[in-house]
Amino acid sequence: MAEPARQLDVIDARPAFTQADADALNARFEGVDTLSMLKTVFAEGLAGNVAVVSSFGTESAVLLDLVAKADKNVPVIFVDTLKMFDETLAYRETLIETLGFTDSRAVVPNAEVLAAKDETGLRWSYDPDGCCEIRKVEPMARAKEGLDAWISGRKAFQSVTRQNLPRFEIEDGRLKINPLGDWTKADLEIYFEAENLPRHPLEAQGYLSIGCEPCTTLPLDPSNERSGRWQGEKLECGIHIEVGKS
Numbered sequence: 001m002a003e004p005a006r007q008l009d010v011i012d013a014r015p016a017f018t019q020a021d022a023d024a025l026n027a028r029f030e031g032v033d034t035l036s037m038l039k040t041v042f043a044e045g046l047a048g049n050v051a052v053v054s055s056f057g058t059e060s061a062v063l064l065d066l067v068a069k070a071d072k073n074v075p076v077i078f079v080d081t082l083k084m085f086d087e088t089l090a091y092r093e094t095l096i097e098t099l100g101f102t103d104s105r106a107v108v109p110n111a112e113v114l115a116a117k118d119e120t121g122l123r124w125s126y127d128p129d130g131c132c133e134i135r136k137v138e139p140m141a142r143a144k145e146g147l148d149a150w151i152s153g154r155k156a157f158q159s160v161t162r163q164n165l166p167r168f169e170i171e172d173g174r175l176k177i178n179p180l181g182d183w184t185k186a187d188l189e190i191y192f193e194a195e196n197l198p199r200h201p202l203e204a205q206g207y208l209s210i211g212c213e214p215c216t217t218l219p220l221d222p223s224n225e226r227s228g229r230w231q232g233e234k235l236e237c238g239i240h241i242e243v244g245k246s
């Protein structure tokens, strides 16, 4: 007897990007400056339904400024774990307004899941991976539903898990765009100064990489900006770790 048609195929009509698509885009934009690349991607609709995801951390303003210069109507998605610094929430408002974005969105953890798995709000203290799963990874997955592509602020220099970042890659059939993949820390600083971008309020206190309040401290190793995350015990929250490669 023939198998019934898979409902998933009917429900998820999103055209999947393939590795060949990513390869073609990487080849087309090789040597093209970041802003020109973004302008072309948006103007020609090369990424389909696309949004930028931002943590509104110390370096986020650079990517957001570039995206805004290319198209201020690109949605800006923020994963609010409900454990963020007040300064980050204020910085988000500052950047959205300053850069003129028209579509700012936030996703938060599922309330029922929080009640069941993190009733005390202290899961971060004994199970950070589990906490990241329910407060970041699942909401992020929800935020990406309906998107064909998303733009990430990852850079190769940030940690050993982010070496050799291509500008375009494939993740679950979606295009993942890393416009700053090959930018250096110095490139970011030069851009900040040149564009007179507002700084995260906590940067002046010595914070280099800022995530959730309970899991962010001043950097343990000043040469490794992410060493102030999870007390240096883990480097990624799961959003950027590919299945089978973590």
Ligand code: SF4
Binding pocket: 081, 083, 123, 124, 127, 128, 129, 131, 132, 133, 135, 136, 211, 212, 213, 214, 215, 237
């Ligand atoms: S960074 Fe910390 S508080 Fe935030 S989701 Fe992960 S474990 Fe939880």
